[in-house]
Amino acid sequence: MPIMSYLVYPVEGGRGELMQSLELIDGCTVHTAKEHDLLVLVTDTEGVREEEDMQRALHEMESVAFLAMVAGYDDPEHQPEVSAR
Amino acid sequence: MKRRAFFKFAAASAAISAAQSFFPSISFNQEGEENSGNTTDTESTANPLVGDGVEWKKTPCRFCGVGCGLLVAVEGGRAVAVQGDPASPVNKGLCCVKGYHSILALYGADRLRQAYVRKEGTLVPVPIAEALDIVAQKMKETIAEHGKDSVAIYGSGQWTIPDGYVASKLMKGAIGTNNLEANARLCMASAVTGFMTSFGLDEPMGCYEDIEHADVFVLWGNNMAEMHPVLFSRLLDQKMKRGARIIDLATRTTRTSMAADKSILFAPQTDLAIANAICYEITRNGWVNQEFVANHVSFKRGKTNIGYGLEDKFKFEDAATESDFEDLKDFLEDYKPEKVEKLSGVTAADIRYMAALYGDPGKKVMSLWCMGMNQHTRGTWINNLVYNIHLLVGKIASPGNSPFSLTGQPSACGTVREVGTLTHKLPHGVVTNEEDRKMAAEIWGVPVENIPSKPSLHTVEMFRALDRGDLRFTWIQVTNPMVTMPKLNRYREGILKEDRFIVVSDVYPTPTTDIADVILPSAMWIEREGMFGNSERRTQHFEQMLTPPGEAMSDTWQLIEVARRLGYKKLFPWSYETHIEEIWKEYGRFHAGAKHGMAPYEVLKERPGVMWPFVEGKETKWRYNADYDPAAKPEVDGSPFDFYGKPDHRAWFWLRPYEPAPEIPDEEYPFWLNTGRVIEHWHTGSMTRRVPILHQGMPHAYVEIHPEDAASLGINNGERVKLSSPRGEIVIPASINERGIPAKGQVFVPFFDEAYLVNKLTLDAFCPISKQPDYKKCAVRVERIVA
Known part of the structure; x- marks a missing residue:
């Protein structure tokens, strides 16, 4: 259950498009700033695979000028094992 | 509050705090718009540090040299969440993908939990006390048979400050060998020699706050978007808020190039010529800050055709000869933009564009670099050359005017450079200086004769010595040289030869633990107490938050245990409970004074990092400038600058030429x-x-x-x-x-x-x-x- 938060800046004039794009993605909560383009985005996904999809979707959005991660929670006990060797 | 809801509140609140640190007057709608239909009341998240059974504690990030402040949530003995620390002036609440996931790196399935000793070719588990006995015994035997210069410790810029300090005291003070190195030799040694040759003292004169003042950022071979992402986000923030310009001068198109205002590609090694061409243009156009240069700069020439160190036991010592501004003008005639264009592939127009940015008296300029300039056969020279540009226009040591060498590891500065875990260094000064040796001997309580006056093996030569057999015992901590050494096949074959004994302390199996004779399981990061020092002279303390797995033990305590087994208990008398505090207090004596004073332990525990020099309760943000630096005592009326690291109180401008790389693509290797x-x-x-x-x-x-x-x-x-x-x-x-x-x-x-x-x-x-x-x-x- 990864939960993460970001600061998100739209490209110039792209705030509306960015809001629309985020609305199409399950698990996104958006906090809009008063008189400012900056958004706070909180994402909540079910697992690693869904989180990967979420991050890919966010990074591919053309209306995003700047995406900075701030915080997150991910239960270490529920991580799939990976073989690094 | 349910756990999931709590962490969502905390995550939202952390982001809002971070936003407010960038835009102090910003306010957010109270309710989040969630497409699942739920709403989030952010007002109720005013204090994300409060939650059921969850305790948030501060630490610097485990990974890169930016040194982001993190808050880690601990619940039931496990680290469960991370947020950027909004109180940290480094990252102002932000966090990159590695930082956010840093706590998960504690819990890999194959974490080393016990010691191993190679018996009849196979690594077998043993109690850690037995492994430490074997390490000490083997060290003793090797010294007895082959001499004290047959043993070595090879550490890292990921060592905490106490790790490095104890290693230095053990090797240089107790055993009496300078065979102490760290992998930071591979990542920032050229930055050190750049600083030392130009200014006489190591580490940047400015700080990250320069970013908020600069109008232009020139990135010299530095993919900041991937390597220093949080710091790069601060650059982007200034680009968006104030229209600051980012110039990516690199050999490859990267994410940084995409985000920059201008991407300029140059041929490898030709940064030397480009820097000189920029100086040529500044000089030709009359953009030199004549008053600054006359009052604060000395001109020097060094040796040329200096070789590449490809031979074993290669020796080189530079020597400065006097030069002057007229000599510089003659020297720069070789670097006209049209000529450099042919060599570098950078158009003369782009060279002039960069020169104009540096030369514009109305613009504040930061130059930033990391491995691109440091991992360079003329690394010291290119560091000197970028300082030259700033010196020529007087854009240095003041807010926003800052040549800034970034580091790659969390404590390359704090441990390797400041503690001095390199063969030629001591915690204060160098082994070749008698006064520095006397200071170390007095603080350590050892005879001054114990500390050898000659440097021995730098990193590449250390691995060559292992191959040759000059070195028989090496203890490797927190680094993975069987992946990172250049020309790896030679050094891997060398280390596997008969009669080489290798101890490796690490947290996971690696290609280096694979070749070890003894593996010691290490406590990682917040499983022990320690300090890191980042790129902007900021020391950051972290407490022990978690119990290490199995028999894992901090690198500091492993070194102390072995030192005591070697008979040096009097030199390492500290109790387990207070050893980090006591080490810090002892180490602090080396740096007392206005030029490098360190913050007291109690202050480090309270704050999200403290910059040195820490003088009378205040951090020094800009060195060599009396408006900010109590150590600066300017001698020129009306000028605040005093480059006190050099005996003439001037910064040294080195005339360094372009010289080619040792190996250049040809028909066979194109x-x-x-x-x-x-x-x-x-x-x-x-x-x-x-x-x-x-x-x-x-x-x-x-x-x-x-x-x-x-x-x-x-x-x-x-x-x-x-x-x-x-x-x-x-x-x-x-x-x-x-x-x-x-x-x-x-x-x-x-x-x-x-x-x-x-x-x-x-x-x-x-x-x-x-x-x-x-x-x-x-x-x-x-x-x-x-x-």
């Missing part, structure tokens, strides 16, 4: 090879490849090839290709038009993946002054593999 990192993985990936989302996000290494080169070789994206150099070969998947795009005739391979050991190909040539190898340039062949 491509330049460049190596580096990716955002997902820290160094050799031994920790980040255990984090599922990072591993899956970037599961293996690759070779980036320019699309036209790939087409001419018949290579498609993802196909396996053979890369070979005179030193080795690897087979690796091709990456075309993906993460980064090298220039034509160049390829790039990240080094995080132990399955594709790119350092089998690299050359062990180094800067003769800094002894730092060049991982950015050697010649390779690229071949399509026919199925």
Whole structure:
């Protein structure tokens, strides 16, 4: 259950498009700033695979000028094992 | 409050706090708009540090040299969440993908929990006390049989400050050998010699706050978007808020290039010529700050044709001769933009553009660099040359005017540079200086004769000595040289020879633990107390938050245990409960005074990092400038500057020429090879490849090839290709038009993946002054593999 938060800046004039794009993605909560383009985005996904999809979707959005991660929670006990060797 | 809801509140609140640190007057709508229909009341998250059974504690991030402040949530003895610390002036609440996932690196399934000793060729588990006995016994036997210079410790810029301090005291003070090095030799030694030769003192004169003042950022071979992402986000913030310009001067197109205002590609090694061409233009156009230069700059020439360190036991010592501004003008005649264009591939117009930015008296300029300039056979020179540009226009040591050398590791500065865990260094000064040796002997309580006055083996020479047999015992902590050494095949074969005894302290199995005779399991990061020192002279303390797994033990305490077994208990008398505090207090004596005073332990515990010099309760943000630095005592009326690191109280402007790289592509090996990192993985990936989302996000290494080169070789994206150099070969998947795009005739391979050991190909040539190898340039062949 990864939960993460970001600061998100739209490209110039792209705030509306960015809001629309985020609305199409399950698990996104958006906090809009008063008189400012900056958004706070909180994402909540079910697992690693869904989180990967979420991050890919966010990074591919053309209306995003700047995406900075701030915080997150991910239960270490529920991580799939990976073989690094 | 339910746990999931709590962490969502905390995450939202952390982001809002971070936003408010960038935009103090910003306010957010109270309710989040969630497409699942729920709403979030952010007002109720005013204090995210309060939750059921969850305790948040501060720490610097485990990974890069930016030194972001984190808050880690601990619940039931486990770390469960991370947020950027909004109180940290470094990251102002932000966090990158590695930082956020850092706690997951503590919990990989194959974490080393017990010690191993090789018996009849096989590593078998033993109690850690038995392993420490064997380490001490083997050290004693080796010293008795082969002398004290037959043993060595090789550490890291990921060592905490106490780790490095104890290692230095043990090797230099107690045993009496200068065989102490750290992997930071491979990443920032040229930055140190750059600082020392230009200013006489190490580490930047400015700080990250320069970012908020600068109008222009020139990135010299520095892919900040991936390597220092949080700091880069501060640059982007200034670009968006104030229209600051970012110039990416690099050999490869990267995410940084995409975000920059201008991307300028240059041919490898020609940064030397470009820097001189910028100075030529500044001089020709009358943009020199004559008053600053006359009052604060000395001109010097050094030796030329200085070699590349390719031979064993290579020796070089530079010597300064006097020069002057007229000599500089003659010297720069060789660097007219049109001439440098032919060499570098950078157009004369772009050279003039950069010179105009530096030369404009109305613009504040920051230059930023990291491995591109430091991993360079003329690394010291290119550091000098970028300082030269700033000195020529007087844009230095004041807010926003800042040549800034970034580091790659969390405590390359704090531990390796400040504690001095390099063969020639002491915690204060160098082994060749009698006064510095006397100071160390007095603080350590050892006879001054114990500390040898000559440096011994720098890192490359240390591994050559292992191969030759001059070195018989090496203890490696917190680093993975069987992945990171250049010309790896030689050093891997050398270390495996008979009668070499290798101890490795680490948190996970690696190619280096694979060749060990003894493996010691280490406590990682917040499983012990410690301090890191970041790129902006900021020391950051972290407490022990978690119990290490199994018998894992901090590197500091492992060293103390072995020191005591060697008979040095009097030198290492501290109790386990208070040893970090006592070490800090002892170490602090080396730096007392206005030029390098360190914050007291109690202050470090309270604050999210403190910059040194810490004088009378205040941090020094800009050194050499009396408006900010109590140590500066300017002698020129009306000028605040005093470059007190040099005996003449001036910064030294070095006339350094362009010289070619030692190995240049030819018919047989027609491509330049460049190596580096990716955002997902820290160094050799031994920790980040255990984090599922990072591993899956970037599961293996690759070779980036320019699309036209790939087409001419018949290579498609993802196909396996053979890369070979005179030193080795690897087979690796091709990456075309993906993460980064090298220039034509160049390829790039990240080094995080132990399955594709790119350092089998690299050359062990180094800067003769800094002894730092060049991982950015050697010649390779690229071949399509026919199925």
